[in-house]
Amino acid sequence: MILETLIFQRIVFAVSMTDTERDSHGYTPMDYDADSETDEVYQRCLSSLLTHAPIEPDDVVLDIGTGTGIVAFELASKCDHVIGRDIYDEWLRHARKKAEQRSIENVSFGHGSFREPNVDEPVNVIVASYALYMAYDEGGEDELRAAIDSLASLNSRCVVVADKMRFEPAQSPSDYETLPPMGTVANLLMDAGFTLTDIEIITESVGVIIATR
Ligand SMILES: C[S@@+](CC[C@H](N)C(=O)[O-])C[C@H]1O[C@@H](n2cnc3c(N)ncnc32)[C@H](O)[C@@H]1O
Numbered sequence: 001m002i003l004e005t006l007i008f009q010r011i012v013f014a015v016s017m018t019d020t021e022r023d024s025h026g027y028t029p030m031d032y033d034a035d036s037e038t039d040e041v042y043q044r045c046l047s048s049l050l051t052h053a054p055i056e057p058d059d060v061v062l063d064i065g066t067g068t069g070i071v072a073f074e075l076a077s078k079c080d081h082v083i084g085r086d087i088y089d090e091w092l093r094h095a096r097k098k099a100e101q102r103s104i105e106n107v108s109f110g111h112g113s114f115r116e117p118n119v120d121e122p123v124n125v126i127v128a129s130y131a132l133y134m135a136y137d138e139g140g141e142d143e144l145r146a147a148i149d150s151l152a153s154l155n156s157r158c159v160v161v162a163d164k165m166r167f168e169p170a171q172s173p174s175d176y177e178t179l180p181p182m183g184t185v186a187n188l189l190m191d192a193g194f195t196l197t198d199i200e201i202i203t204e205s206v207g208v209i210i211a212t213r
Helices: 002-015 019-025 029-038 040-051 070-076 089-102 132-150 181-191
Strands: 061-064 079-087 107-111 125-129 158-164 195-203 204-210
Touching: 029 040, 029 089, 040 070, 040 125, 040 158, 040 195, 040 204, 061 070, 070 089, 070 107, 070 125, 079 089, 079 204, 089 107, 132 158, 132 181, 158 181, 181 195, 181 204
Parallel strands: 061 079, 061 125, 079 107, 125 158
Antiparallel strands: 158 204, 195 204
């Protein structure tokens, strides 16, 4: 939990800066990959996502908030191709370099946000891993609703949210106050036309929601 909190703080810090500022503060995409590799909760969440996401071999999957592409690369072996979108070009460059090094050809990375995913082909499944909570952190429920509504407008069969969210009421003021309550995420997905078909609780502040049409 201490490590999780540390990573949370470092990521919030890192993504609130420009590329240049982040370079000078030293939290690099390589640091993120290393932290994620050793973060037990992150790995359990990833494993749950991969086990429960109803992805078919012919599917096109959008990984929104793809970061360094960790999840996108895992998804690539399960579907036709993965579209990775993020707002931080440095992380996208790192993800592209990894794809090249690993000779993974069915993943592409490009600029896109929750509100403007920049996707011009039909998408079957949308995955958001450790990303959507940032919309809530940035602008509360209104921003999270705008993000979910925007993703819902892509008309995918399914949205998988594997993310930081509160499964327990906040006990005291803490970092976790910036996380959306699970009920809020669930309600916004249902308001956007989805039915919740699976919920996996990883910890009191991390879980996976599968929402289908
Ligand atoms: C903690 S990282 C998670 C990366 C990856 N999904 C994973 O599970 O390892 C969160 C990512 O969300 C991205 N992000 C933050 N706000 C975003 C937005 N409005 N639209 C798209 N991506 C966003 C950040 O740039 C960052 O790469």
